[in-house]
């Protein structure tokens with residue numbers, strides 16, 4: 001009987017690790033949108049200055065979310081191979097998500113909200129610090145249903161598929177604009193103004209942290225008023241690679257996928273998720 005009880009207890013504890021019973025915020029973190037990060041070498045995951053700037057901004061957002069009543073905050077190290085964050089420097093009450101995630105990015109766990117921290121604008125934006133879409137080495141542009149997009153739109157749509165709203169973005173003005181185009185009510189903390197790809201006017205890290213904490217708190221207080229972003233109806237996702245990532249002509253393609261030209265594939269789906277999984281599985 002005792003063994004049985006222990007087993008049940010173990011099961012409950014185990015499943016408790018996975019079910020989001022309270023209000024959980026999922027932070028997607030990146031480097032190019034952090035205050036004081038405006039040169040390529042600062043985005044190296046080994047760069048000590050960037051690691052500190054990024055961790056402090058994340059922790060400011062975590063403080064804001066907890067102050068506004070969040071029960072849990074997950075922080076996903078989503079920049080360049082997931083090597084920029086450390087359990088030593090993350091807010092003591094936050095949980096660190098390390099490594100690459102599957103195509104649904106844990107969204108099936110029904111988080112209460114998603115936030116982008118240190119986010120950059122989509123590729124081919126002007127006046128946007130280090131604007132790119134996923135990989136400046138591998139991808140030239142991504143187009144969904146005829147509109148150019150980046151990580152902000154694709155990940156917001158993925159969260160929206162699971163009814164999860166994006167409530168906050170921190171980054172430069174261009175990244176904030178990208179989110180506001182699709183989620184007009186989201187809070188944004190603009191920590192720098194871009195003057196070009198590698199030039200900007202940045203807030204100090206402390207000023208950025210204060211702004212981010214305040215905006216995170218405001219965003220969480222408005223939970224329920226900020227709509228999830230959904231792309232309705234059939235979806236096509238066109239992915240144009242860079243010249244150095246030109247496709248092999250004999251590469252097998254998933255169903256409902258067109259080869260548009262030597263560097264471009266177009267994935268079709270009856271809805272966003274079908275097209276998304278075709279791209280991600282390719």
Ligand SMILES: [Zn+2]
Pocket residue numbers: 030120134151
């Ligand atoms: Zn990125």
